[in-house]
Amino acid sequence: MLSRFAPKTDAQPLVLLNARLIDPATETDIRGGLLIRAGVIADLGPGVTVDNAPNRARIIDCRGDVVCPGLIDMQAFVGEPGAEHRETIATATAAAAAGGVTTILATPATSPVVDDPAVVDFVLRRARDTGKVRVLPMAALTKGCEGREIAELGLLGQAGAVAFSDGAHAVANALVMRRALSYARDFDALVVHFPQDRDLAGEGVMNEGETSLRLGLAGVPAEAETIVLDRDLRLAALTGGRYHASIIAAPLSLEAISEAKVSGHDVTCGTSINHLTLNENDIGDYRTFLKLRPPLRSEPDRRALVHALAEGLVDVIVSDHDPQDVETKRLPFGAAEFGAIGLETMLAAGLRLVHSGDVPLTRLLAAMTCNPAKILKLEQGRLQKGAPADVIRFDPDEPFVVDPLKLRSRCRNTPFAGALLQGVVKMTIVGGEIVWEVAA
Structure with a gap:
């Protein structure tokens, strides 16, 4: 590589x-x-x-x-190829280095999509030439991230892809998902999936509940996440594939993950630093930098996530770094694009949970270092003799x-x-x- x-x-x-x-x-x-x-x-x-x-x-x-070991971020958009106006590998890795992130798992929903070995090679070469930290490409699980035809996972893995995902596009077809998990299993490949039923989420832009009603915004029910997650976990059990839920934010999802782990299935889950440290009330007067996918949930939901992290049920914390420029964020809340940057602030925001006494420092760091390293089968993530x-x-x-204005990302859409x-x-x-x- x-x-x-x-x-x-x-x-x-x-x-x-x-x-x-x-x-x-x-x-x-x-x-x-x-x-x-x-x-x-x-x-x-x-x-x-x-x-x-x-x-x-x-x-x-x-x-x-x-x-301590450098942080490993399992979900970050690096812009290249095709979205250099939002981010580049140079600017993303500069932000990562300043935030203590030494390895980035780059999402595949670029333009073109990372569904061809040549695109994987392009990302690796750009990272070698311009990156300040390690950049590992995720490749698309389905061609074009469209959820219809499985990508050539074997060839993409040989080219250097370390996991397979359709980014924020959930695979709606259960048969396609079953075949993808079975195909990935044959290569011992990791499937990283974003669980959200697009039809049930509909035009929702924030958490469905009292706050969305008060603000007059369409909501996304928690069930939109859990229904897909529950399906995925059953398919992972059926196929024996390695499955990682990229971001979960609902207590119902935590129950499903817990049951799958107790049953001994090879499943893990992550959540974003935003969902651990912010809630729907922080949206305030329609702050579009807090328009995220999945949406920020209620304070009781956030507390449940924090407890699950402290107990070890949530395996990984990601930045969910998603740069968006002024033209897509300085809009009415309903029309603004989803996403926030987070590479440079992930560690400091996470330390809020340590200073509040909710999560021990070693547990917080484990979710950003050794846990993602174990899931991705990397040598990094540990402070031991012989380790990188x-x-x-x-x-x-x-x-x-x-x-x-002092952040190193090309865009400034930080929720903090x-x-x-x-x-x-x-x-x-x-x-x-x-x-x-x-x-x-």
Whole structure:
């Protein structure tokens, strides 16, 4: 697979000292140092000191900051090919590096759709030439993401696709979904699906309920999500395929996921940082930057998601990074496009849950590091000897105000504009290479 982050034996060693070392995979939280050499973690713990640092190593005093694996975002739109006016791989990965994200799983609903090996190759080459972090392409599950004809999963996987999805387009036909899961199973491939019944969602633009009635907006019932999810889970059980629900936001969906996991099926689920930290009331006076798919749900629904994350039922947190320009967002709420950016703010927004005491720090980080790595079968996501040196340093307590004009994404549609967050990423390292650093 094409990558600019192949191990380099002549790279300058890095020694991070006085750090709070957190490995979510083993739930360890210790004080010590970290040695990076030739693109991998060579040593870590209290025994790593300035006295035993290699010659010509760069010594970095972390001053008690957290050092942990780099974040892995399983859902982000990178713009290329075809939507460079919204985002490019260069700008998306710059935002990712500033937010502590070292691996992006790029969604396939580009123009052209990533349903041909040549397009997979294009994304990999652009990432190699212009990306600051790792970019892994998802390929389309069906041709054109149209839900009718299964894509050539085997050839796409050989070209470098690491998972298969139709993005925000749910596969409506149950027989097509069954065949896709069966076909993917033969390649041990992961199917990532967005569960939403398009007919039941209809023209809905926010959560169906009292708030949508008060605002005079068409609503999307929670059942639009759960009906498709329940179908998918039954088909995954029938076929034995690997299934991941990309974003769930309804308590009914949590019940379905729980039952499937108890039954031993190979299913996982994610939710977005927006659905964990915001609710329908935040839409306020028709704030279109909070028009999302699925819609932000009620506060009790959000609390249920947070509890499921804390208990380990929700496996993954994604940014659901979806840049939209002024022409599609500065419109009446009903006419505005869905989506928000999130690569640069995912970690800091997630730390809200830690500071409130709702989710332990190791559990939050696990949902952004080792859990997605395990699902995608990646070597990254752990802070252990021999692991790839995809590492970040951040201060979980340092406050900052989100200024959209300072964000690195090409678009500014952040739902956290003007919000006071805590958690400044001070250094991002990918394959032993520093790709983001805050000046001391």
